Amino acid sequence: MLELILGKYNYWIIVVLMMTGLYIVVARGNLVKKIIGLNVFQTSVFLFYISLAKVTGGTAPILTGKDETFSNPLPHVLILTAIVVSIATTALGLAIVVRIREAYDTIEEDEIHEMERVDLASDREGREP
Amino acid sequence: MEMFVDMVLMGLLGITAIAIVFTRHLFTATMLSGAYSLTCAALFVKLDAVDVALTEAAIGAGISTVLLLGTLTLTRRREKAHKGFSWPPFVVVAVTGALLLYGTVDMPAFGDPNSPGMLHVVPEYIAGTRDDIQIPNIVTAILASYRGFDTLGEAVVIFTALIGVLLMIGRRRPDDEESGTRRPERRP
Amino acid sequence: MRHHLVLRVVSKLLIPFIILYGLYVQFHGDFSPGGGFQAGALVAAAIILYALIFGVDRARRVFNPAVLTVMAAAGVLLFALVGYAAFIGGGNYLDYDYLLPNDTTGQHVGIITVEFGVGLTVTAVMALVFFAYAGRTDEIDDEDW
Numbered sequence: 521m522l523e524l525i526l527g528k529y530n531y532w533i534i535v536v537l538m539m540t541g542l543y544i545v546v547a548r549g550n551l552v553k554k555i556i557g558l559n560v561f562q563t564s565v566f567l568f569y570i571s572l573a574k575v576t577g578g579t580a581p582i583l584t585g586k587d588e589t590f591s592n593p594l595p596h597v598l599i600l601t602a603i604v605v606s607i608a609t610t611a612l613g614l615a616i617v618v619r620i621r622e623a624y625d626t627i628e629e630d631e632i633h634e635m636e637r638v639d640l641a642s643d644r645e646g647r648e649p
Numbered sequence: 650m651e652m653f654v655d656m657v658l659m660g661l662l663g664i665t666a667i668a669i670v671f672t673r674h675l676f677t678a679t680m681l682s683g684a685y686s687l688t689c690a691a692l693f694v695k696l697d698a699v700d701v702a703l704t705e706a707a708i709g710a711g712i713s714t715v716l717l718l719g720t721l722t723l724t725r726r727r728e729k730a731h732k733g734f735s736w737p738p739f740v741v742v743a744v745t746g747a748l749l750l751y752g753t754v755d756m757p758a759f760g761d762p763n764s765p766g767m768l769h770v771v772p773e774y775i776a777g778t779r780d781d782i783q784i785p786n787i788v789t790a791i792l793a794s795y796r797g798f799d800t801l802g803e804a805v806v807i808f809t810a811l812i813g814v815l816l817m818i819g820r821r822r823p824d825d826e827e828s829g830t831r832r833p834e835r836r837p
Numbered sequence: 838m839r840h841h842l843v844l845r846v847v848s849k850l851l852i853p854f855i856i857l858y859g860l861y862v863q864f865h866g867d868f869s870p871g872g873g874f875q876a877g878a879l880v881a882a883a884i885i886l887y888a889l890i891f892g893v894d895r896a897r898r899v900f901n902p903a904v905l906t907v908m909a910a911a912g913v914l915l916f917a918l919v920g921y922a923a924f925i926g927g928g929n930y931l932d933y934d935y936l937l938p939n940d941t942t943g944q945h946v947g948i949i950t951v952e953f954g955v956g957l958t959v960t961a962v963m964a965l966v967f968f969a970y971a972g973r974t975d976e977i978d979d980e981d982w
Binding site for chain 2: 559589600610616
């Protein structure tokens with residue numbers, strides 16, 4: 521039991537951080553706050569993945585001529601790609617938020633829903649004779 | 650000593666994440682997310698991922714914060730006060746967290762040198778980098794040579810993001826031009 | 838921020854060194870942590886610093902957005918063309934062994950060229966995205982922020 525805890529507590533702490541990020545995305549209505557929460561979530565997932573790659577007693581995966589154990593370099597490569605993709609989605613998401621602000625004059629999700637609901641209701645009224 | 654450094658850094662991460670949940674100034678949240686990324690970069694160095702740490706510090710803590718600040722100049726800077734505590738998001742997050750914690754029981758222990766991820770392809774990559782490609786940085790060799798297709802896809806993804814951003818906000822804001830989505834009569 | 842003397846002088850001193858450091862990280866990607874993505878972010882940070890201190894309009898005159906757009910496309914194209922060059926040698930797509938008669942030298946050339954292409958694209962994308970956000974509205978005075 522103790523070695524279960526000693527071997528896994530890193531993962532548990534990182535899962536808690538992931539869930540904090542997910543809570544920001546799900547529970548907050550402000551669109552910029554959601555994107556910040558998405559960033560927190562993604563960075564915690566990267567941390568989770570890199571902590572899977574660590575080898576005890578290993579070193580950074582750079583060859584120096586000496587015979588030594590390396591940490592697993594494959595997750596490093598995958599997370600490099602993931603970091604760049606995360607900035608791409610953040611940039612696009614924020615561009616959409618800017619356009620929403622210019623169209624609706626607000627970035628709160630419930631106010632936008634309210635405006636849409638009023639729009640749909642008035643369209644329906646206008647269509648019926 | 651090593652565990653102490655780990656604990657301090659993870660504690661900082663936890664405090665920063667909870668502060669982002671509860672703050673209502675968006676500027677504060679942006680700065681805290683930059684601090685979160687930078688602390689994660691320090692943790693990446695601790696976990697022997699030096700390439701990833703450099704990339705996370707440059708792109709995650711640098712460029713991402715600049716983009717968020719750029720958005721904040723164009724939108725409102727304070728979040729609306731939320732009405733009390735609602736249960737469904739918390740339940741969703743708790744259930745997902747419980748399932749993930751249940752899933753970590755089967756994972757190999759932290760730092761295991763015989764974990765399945767290390768056994769199959771990675772020794773070939775390390776030996777190939779030493780003998781065939783002969784460059785010191787194994788991560789660059791895998792990124793550019795062994796997994797070159799992924800890197801090509803990634804370059805195309807970031808180019809596509811550029812096209813998307815330029816299509817949406819590339820032109821200067823049209824104050825008098827009809828952009829097709831303005832609603833001048835709705836607002837009081 | 839043109840009237841902040843310290844910021845102006847220090848950034849004039851630092852921007853060339855940031856670009857130089859970006860090039861260092863780009864070409865030492867084989868020997869130490871580095872490569873295209875990190876170098877692209879660094880050079881873009883230099884461009885963004887220039888735009889913050891001296892104004893977006895002046896930065897657009899120095900770093901022409903049309904040239905940056907061509908640079909972004911050229912980076913991806915360079916990557917794809919290296920893959921096609923491997924066909925000429927007789928190998929599969931992106932098989933750097935067949936770029937040159939010596940296998941190891943072919944790998945070295947392939948890796949450096951591909952990373953340079955990625956660095957070009959990332960630099961241009963980050964700088965252009967910043968110009969898109971910053972150019973959307975007029976300049977804000979220091980007191981209004």
